[in-house]
Amino acid sequence: MEVLHTTGVSPGQGAALLAFAVLVLLWAYAELLAFRKRGYQRVHSDEESSPPPMEAGGPISAAEHAPAAAPDLSIANSGFIRCLRLDPEALVSSRDGLRAAVEFGIIMLWYFLADRTKVFPETTKSYSRDVMAFIFLGLTIVAWMTSMRKGKAPVLLNRSQTEEWKGWMQVLFLLYHYFEAKEVYNAIRVFIAGYVWMTGFGNFSYYYKTNDFSFGRFCQMMWRLNFLVAMTCIVLRNSYMLYYICPMHTLFTIMVYACLGLGSRFNSTHTGVFVKLALCVVVVFVCWDIKPVFYAIWGPFKFLMGYIDPRRPGDDALYEWYFRSSLDRYVWIHGMLCAYLHPWCERVLQSIESLAAKTRRFARGAMLLVAVALFYVWFEKVYRLPKLEYNKVHPYTSWIPITLWIVVRNVTPSLRMHSLGLYAWLGCITLETYISQFHTWLSTGIPDGQPKMLLAFFPAEYPLLNFAGTTAVYVFVSYRLFILTNTLKSVVVPSKTGPLMWRNFCLVVGGCGILYCSAWLILSGTGLRVKPALQDPSFRDAAAATEAFHP
Structure with missing residues (x-):
């Protein structure tokens, strides 16, 4: 088997390294200035006396009532340019942002060290x-015993509950990758559909309730979904599609935004919303079920959405994008529908709670009985299909187990009010744990490689010790990336559209x-720039020994 591999340093990697070096120097100087400032203030604090009180109408009062000067939003006066000019005031005030950028860069270097070198x-x-099973059940018991949380009201699909849902699905999704548990492939497909369902549900709920289609809010969402993956792709020279969940969520988020944002005046009527949802179904059918249309639309974007596994080189770079996105092409619309029907479902649950005790128990029992019966039919007729056959029916059936889970999880007020805090916490960092798994828990080894191996801190005869050690580092790195991504978002992307954003x-x-x-000039001049793809024999044995694994 021939393995396509490239050598050298890409201009993107060079640019990232240059940026990191500049940021480290600026941050170090900012910390030095802040340290000196604190020392100066300590020395002179006892020498300074309080100014005499000013009477009303004096200089202070006049300054307080003077109109505020308009902020200077020119590029030359931006905080970043002032930092580059080594403006002490700008550097000290920008320390938090610089510190976050440097820490983010250190984690990117860790990615490279762990996944692209032989250090580990x-x-x-x-x-x-x-x-x-032991790991998952053990974690669930720990979460149950130590992190049970009670909400203020029994709200259907409240934030804590959906975060918990994402959390336990993510744990199983990650364990599936770590152990290469192929026998639960169909379940993982349902979990991924659950994530996409929540993309439709959450975004529809926000836009429908707030009517906030501002470009600033949209850019912040795009930053959240793509900043980390973009930097990872640059530093490790990977394709965007290697992390296929990121482009999937990005696309379906944009489609929800377009659905409600275009002709937003029609969102106020039932007819308008249902017509929009029907049009979404038609658009999805045309763009995915008619395969030539999909390739015609995405062909010009092959540079971004194309992916070829270097261990299994082929000639259809868009196949991976078509396969991944088509599996969950309809379920986000079901999520939007559920979000729209959410108030009605809340009223149904409230009406059940108002029934007499015996009637209420009967209604809940009937709901559970129907849910279990439908789940059994789905499990026997759909879930137990072989992998390839299941993939064919998954786009049209994934909404069934998702809907049944929602019914069971919300059948009583107590279930709606309680959630497991540990899983909810993990649910907040699913994007970071998804991306980090490739490079600090598993190992890809080469650009665009699938994570076929495990990162090891200990010898192979200690698999559980290695699992514990790498998992601790992996979760810590993921959490820090979650914090840093949001910190940098607040620095770079304003929440409101305006001159500052542009x-x-x-x-x-x-x-x-x-x-x-x-970076391009430096690398070209030194001969270090990345070479075209070549056949690298150093990876042939590993590729021949492993069968391609599609998570």
Whole structure:
């Protein structure tokens, strides 16, 4: 088997390294200035006396009532440019942002160190149903005993509940990758559909209730979904589609935004909303079920959405994107429908609670009985199908177990009010745990490689010790990335559309362009620039020994 591999340093990697070096220097100088300032204040604090009180109408009062000067939003006076000019005031006030950027860069270096070098060894995956089940059940028991939370009101599909839902699904999704548990493939497909369902549900709920279609809010959402994956792709020279869940969520988020944002005046009527949902179904059918249309639409974007596994080179770069996105192409619309019907469902649950005790128990029992019966039919007729056959029916049936889970999880007020805090916490960092697993828990080894191996801190004869050690580092890194991504978002992307946003946009684009061109010139001059794809024999044995694994 031939393995396509590239050598050298890409201009993107060079630009990232240059940016990191500049940020480290600026941050170090900012910390030095802050340290000196604190020392100066301590020395002179006893020497300074309080100024005499000013009477009303004096200088202070006049300053308080003077109209505030309009902020200078020019590029030359931006905080970043002032930092580059080594303005002490700007550097000290920007310390938190600089510190976050430097820590983010250190984690990117850790990714590269753990996944692209031989500093840490690799070990092979081995599946044990018993160990995998023990880990999940043990974690669930710990969560139940230590992190049970009670909400203020029994709200259907409240935030804590959906975060918990994402959390326990993510744990099983990650264990599936770690142990290569192929026998639960169909369940993982349902879990991924659950994530996409929540994309439709959550975004519809927000836009429908707030009518906030501002470009600033949209850009913040795009930053949340794509900043980390974009930087990871640049630093590790990977394709965007290697992390296929990110483009999937991005696309379906944009489609929800377009559905409600276009003709938003029609959102106020039942007819308008249902017509929009029907049009979404038609658009999805045309763009996915008619395959030539899909390829015609995405062909020009092959540079972004294309992916070829270097261990299994082929000629259809868009196949991975078509396969992944088509599996869950309808379920986000079901999520939107559920969000729209949410108030009605709340009223139904409230009406059940108002019934007499005996009638109420009968109604709940009937709901559970119907849910269990439908789940049994789905399990026997759909879930137990072989992998390839299941993939064919999954786009049309994934909404069934999702809906049944919602019914069972919300059948009583107590179930709606309680959630497991540990899983809810993990649910908040699903994006970070998804991306980090490739490079600090598992191991890909080469650009665009699938995570076929495990990162190892200990010898192969200690698999559980290795699992514990790498998992601790992995979860810590993921949590820090969650914090850092949000910190940098608040620095770079304003929440409101206006001159500040466009100024920051120009700064980011201009800065990236300068860094890229500088890196390209340096790498070209030194002969270190990445070479075209070649057949690297160093990976042939590993590729021949492993069968491609599609998570």
